[in-house]
Amino acid sequence: MNVHSAEMVYSHSFEQLEIQNKPKRFKTNPRNQFPLLKLPRVVLLECIENLDVLEIILFSLISKRAKTIAKLVHWSPLDIHLGTECGPQIVLKCYTDPDNEWVIEYNEDREPSEYPYFDSEETDLTVLHYLFLNDNGNAIEDSKQMTAHICEVFRSPISGIDLCEESEIEWIIKFQPTLRNVWIWDDAITSVETLDHTFKNLKVTNYFYLESVSTVEKFQYKEPIPARFLSIRNSYWLTLPSILNGTNSCVRLQDSKLTPKDINTLLKKWQMGLKLRTLEYLEIKSFTPLDVESFTNEALKDLVWTNGDENDGRPTNVEIDDDSTYTLPEVQTVKNLIRNDGMIGSIFEVFEDDNMELCFSFQVWSKQI
């Protein structure tokens, strides 16, 4: 290298260094900048504590350091629901701030440069604060990552999830196999193997809703499904042992293949106190060639029952969780079974003309003293 070329290299390097050392050009006027990270730690955290839920999330996304700082604050635990409403949606509630809810949605309504944007909506009970993020074709994956991020920052688990795809089921089993509430929608489960895998690996502690399993295979499921409130549409595959050996409080089955004889077995075991000790409500909808009277006679065969009426103090709804209840069908009369501990089992049937299904209901309750 001659002197001239060496000089050129040095001068080039020097020029690069100069460029790097130039003050960073901010779109924001430097006078309007605030060196947050230079504040003493306690003051910095007090500033961060004044952010609302969506602002905390955005702040924690800025960098690893920002995320670490956000995690240092002991936020009130969040109720995190990963749902679906025209695309993935993350709904956040704060136990200490019931008047507000925060919703993160993904859409492609605007130019990419316009994201994120905010909106809010006032309902009778709460103010909904929306954060809209750009759906760049990968919204499901993005929402999963965002949910995981929120769980980490707020040290809160996912409380509920809507599952629409098999890949989502796989993800949640790996990420958080125990959940409070789960909804599995049509076509999310497409094989018996996946259904079995889901039941074995996903523990639902409160509410479990399952729509149709999309498979042509005929199969039966005999194991209990542990959830306090179990609701299955198209439940033809669920068998008597699954219910009898379960610890569910509420069970709602549609399109069931359980027969009046199966129901008779259930009622007898309940009355003897051998099974279904935690049952509060059982609803079985099925297509039957029998009329209501014949169906009832077979279901109540060899059981001692008395007539009851609507004014005997029987509750008219069943609690799903803290926020929601299930309202029971209205009937004029019921047939009551009494268990030896004084619990009453009220039986009532409704024939639903719309879908030609017989809805058999069994509600367990006790008279208030």
Place this chain on the structure above:
Amino acid sequence: MSSTEQGTSSAAPAEPTTAPESAAAPEVPESFYYVHGKDKVVHKVSAGALQHSALIHGMISNLGYTEEQAKANPFPFENIDGDILQMVVDWCNQHKGKPTPPEDTNLPKQKEKLFDLVLAVNYLEIKELLTYCCKQVAMMVKGKSPEEIREIWMIPTDAEDEAAEKEAKKRAGKEAAGETAAAAGDAK
């Protein structure tokens, strides 16, 4: 709004002006103390106003100064700019003996001033004013995108943080090597 006049910039305490008092004269004569910042301008502040500052209140309680002694020994806060100390004194006077309102609209809008004010208020341990300042800092990023928040709060990117960390390690290594060499030199 200022409650004191600018004093002369000298080590000796300048003749301060009295902070405006409420219309109703106190039954017991109020005691006054004196503070100055980096600019050496002395501010006369009543003990009542200074109660907002846990730091100064603690100092006053321990000293038991007479009026003359207090005047002769203003509390020096060399780490606080004069205009910032002025703001603090004003705030303490405005909120003397009053319940603090939920919001304070008189805080500086310029972010560089707010930064210095936050540091001063934190140092002087004025809890209510610090709460207002922190709320104001949080308000800066209301409705902003992550990139805008990054700019406003001057938060480095991960790459910038990593580069700074490397640089700090390199510097620490050099310093350690320098100390070792110096120790070896001393031993010889």
